[in-house]
Amino acid sequence: MLGALIPGGIARPYDDTVARDLAIDLGTANTRVVTKGHGLVLDQPTVIALNTRTHEVLAVGDDVLAMIGRTPGYLVAVRPLREGAITDFDITERTIRLLLRMAGTSKMQRPRVLLTVPAAVTSVERRAVREAARRAGASAAHLIEQPMAAAMGAGLAIHEPVGNMVVDVGGGTTETAVISLGGVVAYRASRCGGLDMDAAIQEHVRQRYGVTISQSTGEEVKLAIGSAVPFAEQLRVEVRGRDIGTGDPARVVLTSDEISDALAEQVDLVIDTVIGCLADAPPELAQDIIYEGIHLLGGGALLHGLAERLADATEVPVHLVEDPMGCVARGAGLCLESFDTLRPIFAAADV
């Protein structure tokens, strides 16, 4: 039986059947919730339906996508996170409240919640996120830095005096970290993620063909023919958009070569961020990484050829982790199993 912390730090018996511990990875592109004993219980796009009159959050995830175009004007679909950071705490609280309900907890249960945060968020933001989770119904809210959760999700021995490197190419950010002895030793993040890659494709089509396409079309193109190294043979896809001049529907055929050119800037940014982080690591730990390799995760890690480009540029072996998109949530979920013994790790993020 776990002990729940009450004010003053005294443990009291904690009834697992009443309150379920939850880990929430609120990502720029996707939100994942893991509960103790049940694993992944929610995996949805981070999109909310917001009532702009009342500030109410009416739905999260796929339900919102189904509502687009079918709602009155004051209901809008919003991606509430930018670059992985929480920007509006009122909306965050309402979103978390809804997520808790969607994950099957009732108002009475008041679960303990572990939230993942980018390692770069300020202490003011950290306090605000914890407060938002408490107001949303959590009995206690702790934070874990995403690179730490990623390392745990990847099964790395984070408590050993050995350098490990994780590279998370998410929707809004690329976070890179060297971890040793249970702490982040070197860290670099930059604004280049899957959503920026989609935007680069949208911009390319607009500039070259004078056609606007949606973010989701840009993403489809990326998934179909996007790459960090050219494909052996040229691939093509046809997309639909709107002519900028006339507003008429338009079709464009795109090739894999032009899309890899359009993505080059984002791919270079990912590589530069990793090289910068490696350079920041103490030499002994950098040596470990040359031997152990880089652990690559996040949805962007699945971009065709990215692991190969990264290995070439850094001359370090690159391992794509199992289920790269679920890695951070999985790691946070592992923490739930030993909520109390891992408190020092949370404390580092909780300040």
Ligand SMILES: Nc1ncnc2c1ncn2[C@@H]1O[C@H](COP(=O)(O)OP(=O)(O)OP(=O)(O)O)[C@@H](O)[C@H]1O
């Ligand atoms: N096969 C693929 N090739 C390229 N990109 C992909 C692929 N599969 C998923 N992605 C991209 O991965 C991104 C989502 O990744 P992920 O779920 O790790 O982001 P996130 O955790 O929400 O974001 P962040 O950590 O930056 O806040 C999306 O932009 C998606 O298009």
Ligand SMILES: [Mg+2]
């Ligand atoms: Mg993420």
